[in-house]
Every structure is written in structure tokens, then in C-alpha cells.
Amino acid sequence: MPSKYDSQPLYLWGPVIVYMAVIFYVSSLHEAPLPKGMSDKSAHWLGYTGFSVTIARALAGGLGRRIAASTAMVAVLIAVAYGVSDEFHQMFVPGRSAELADLGADALGAIVGAAACWAWGIISVRSRHEL
Numbered sequence: 001m002p003s004k005y006d007s008q009p010l011y012l013w014g015p016v017i018v019y020m021a022v023i024f025y026v027s028s029l030h031e032a033p034l035p036k037g038m039s040d041k042s043a044h045w046l047g048y049t050g051f052s053v054t055i056a057r058a059l060a061g062g063l064g065r066r067i068a069a070s071t072a073m074v075a076v077l078i079a080v081a082y083g084v085s086d087e088f089h090q091m092f093v094p095g096r097s098a099e100l101a102d103l104g105a106d107a108l109g110a111i112v113g114a115a116a117c118w119a120w121g122i123i124s125v126r127s128r129h130e131l
Contacts, residue, residue, distance in 0.1 A: 012058040019051050020082060027086050030095040041105040044083075048109030049116075052079040056117040072114035079110035 026032055034043050056075040060067045083106030087098040 012062060015054045016051075016058050019054050023047065023051070023082070023086055024089065027090050027096070028093055030093070041101065044102050044105035045109040045112075048079055048083060048106040049113035050109075051082070052076060052110040052113035053117055055079055056114050060117075067114075067117045067120075069118055072118040075114040075117070076107070076110045079114075080107050083107065083110070 032040065032043060034040065052075045055078050056067050056072055057063055059071045059075055080103070083103050086106070087103050090096040091098045
């Protein structure tokens with residue numbers, strides 16, 4: 001069920017902006033603070049999965065709404081564009097570098113997150129109609 005806050009831009013886009021700021025901050029560090037045993041690619045994949053979910057949520061107007069395939073694709077495009085800017089940013093951070101494989105992991109994560117939102121929208125709408 002949509003919330004009364006769903007139409008407020010800060011409620012929708014605030015989490016996206018915070019997520020972008022966290023990605024930028026971590027990218028500014030000499031070395032990313034990864035949990036022991038987690039690979040760099042896994043961190044990119046997981047991070048951008050969550051990032052695309054927050055973008056899809058904002059584009060759809062909040063949680064509990066069906067997310068169209070086109071909305072999911074736009075979420076992926078926004079996330080990947082930010083991934084490109086993140087890799088560019090890392091070119092200027094000592095100890096960091098831009099890697100195409102990192103961008104690939106970002107894109108894969110973005111696709112998974114947006115696809116999950118799209119699929120969840122289909123599943124939740126169908127289950128509400130069956131009640």
C-alpha cells in the first residue's frame with residue numbers, strides 16, 4: 001500500500017542521494033573497507049544491486065507499486081551511468097584505478113536489483129488479486 005510520503009521528492013530520492021554519497025566516499029578511500037573474505041567484484045555487485053533498488057523505488061513512486069520493465073531499465077541505466085562516473089573518479093584517487101571489470105560488476109548488480117523489483121511487482125500484484 002502506498003504511503004502518504006510517496007509523492008514527496010525527498011522521501012523518494014533522498015535514499016538515492018545518500019547511496020550515491022556513500023559510493024563516492026568509499027571510492028575516495030585509498031582502499032575500500034571490505035569485510036574479510038569479500039572480493040572487490042562481490043562488493044561492486046552487491047552495492048549496485050542495492051543502488052538500483054533504491055533508484056527503481058524512487059522512479060516508481062515508492063514501495064508497494066508495480067515497477068514496469070521500462071522503469072527497471074531506466075534504473076539500470078542510471079546506476080550504470082553512476083558506475084561509469086565512479087570508475088572515472090577512482091582514476092584520480094591514489095591507490096585506486098578504473099577497471100572495466102568493476103563496471104561490469106556494477107552493471108550486473110544493477111540488472112539484478114532492478115529485475116528483482118520488476119519481478120516483485122508482478123508477484124505482489126498477482127498475489128493481491130488472488131486474495
